[in-house]
Amino acid sequence: MTTTVQAWPEPVVRVQHLSDSGIRVIPDRYVKKPADRPGAAASEGSACDIPVIDMSSGDAAALIDEACREWGFFQVASHGVCPDLMARCREAWREFFQLPLAEKQRYANSPATYEGYGSRLGVEKGISLDWSDYFFLHFLPIGLRDENKWPTLPVSCRELAAEYSREVVELCGKLMKILARNLGLREDYLLEAFGGEEELGACMRVNYYPKCPQPDRTLGLSSHSDPGGMTVLYSDENVSGLQVRRGDTWITVMPQPNTFIVNLGDQLQILSNANYKSVEHRVLVNSAKERVSLAFFYNPKGDKVIKPAEELVLPGQPLRYSPTTYNDYRLYIRMKGPCGKSQLESL
Secondary structure, eight states: OOOOOOSOSSOOOOHHHHHHTTOSSOOGGGOOOGGGSTTTSSEEEOSOOOOEEETTSTTHHHHHHHHHHHTSEEEEESOSSOHHHHHHHHHHHHHHHTSOHHHHHTTBOOTTTOOEEESOSOOOTTOOOOSOEEEEEEEESGGGOOGGGSOOSSTTHHHHHHHHHHHHHHHHHHHHHHHHHHTTSOTTHHHHHTTOTTTOEEEEEEEEEOOOSOTTSOOSEEEEOOSSSEEEEEOOTTSOOEEEEETTEEEEOOOOTTOEEEEEOHHHHHHTTTSSOOOOEEEOOOSSOOEEEEEEEEEOOTTOEEOOOGGGOBTTBOOOSOOEEHHHHHHHHHHHOOOBTHHHHTO
16 A cells, blocks of 8 residues: 655755856755765766667667667657657747746645656655756546646647657557567567556656756766656757766767657566666756756556566576566655665565
C-alpha cells in the first residue's frame, strides 16, 4: 500500500528568482558534495558522443539494439514528429518561464502529484536541491489528464503541449515495438507489459535551468537513472548540459537540430533482464545561458507488476530482478530524490 505526501517539508524557493536576483554565491542548499560536483566524481570526456540514428534507414533497428545494450542512450532523427511543432512547443514553454512570478505561482505544485510549476524533486527534509525549475503535466492515461491545470499563457501553450504529446506518444509506440523485436519478444510484448495503450502512463516535465553564478559547485539535475520506461528528451541544441555516464567518464551530449535524445528507464532494464541498460545521467548548468528542455516520460501503469520477460531468463542469464509495481518503485525515489542507480540495484 502506498502513501501520498501532501506538502513540501520546507519552503519552496524558485531558482529562477535566485538567478535573477543577481546573487554571486549560491545558497548552501544547492552546493553539491565535492564528489558529486561537475568534473569531480568522474573524468569528463568529449571524444565520443551517444549514437545518432536515422530512423528511416534500413539498419535503424540494429543500431538501436546496439545502443540499448552499450549505451542506454541514443539520438533519433527522421522520427516522424514535426520539427516546427517541436520548436514552437519549446518556445511556448520558454515564454511561460519568462512570465511574472505571480502568474507562474498560480500553477504551483505539491508532492501529491508533482503536477504544475515546481522547483524541487524529492520530499526528504534537508535534501540537496538542484539548480532548476520545472513544469510537470500528465498526458496519459486520459483519466489523469487535466488540461485546466496547464498554463493559459502563452495562449498557444495548451494546444501545443497536447499536439506535441500526441506525436511523441506515437514515436514511443514505434520504438517499443522495435525494442521488443530486437529482444526476441512479441512485437506488442513491452506495450502490453506497460498496460496497453489504454492504461500506460505518459507525462512531460519541462525543465528550466537558469543561469548560475557558480556552475562548478552545483547541478541542474543530480545524477540518476530514470525510474520509468522510456524518456524522449527534446533538448536545447544551442546550450549543452546533459551528461551520460559511461564507465568512469561523463560524456557531454551534443544535441543535433530536430532530433530527440532517447534513454531507457529502469523498468525496461528490468523487463529486458538487464540485456538493455538504464544509465545514470545528470545535467550541468552554466553562468552565461539559460536552458530549456522537454522531457517526455513513457511509463508502465502504476499497479502493473514489472518483472523480467520469461523468454529472457535462460541458463547463464538468471533472473536478475524481483517483481515490483511501478507505483511502489517510484515511491522510494519520490521520497529520496535523484540517487544514482541505487534504487534499481536494491532489486
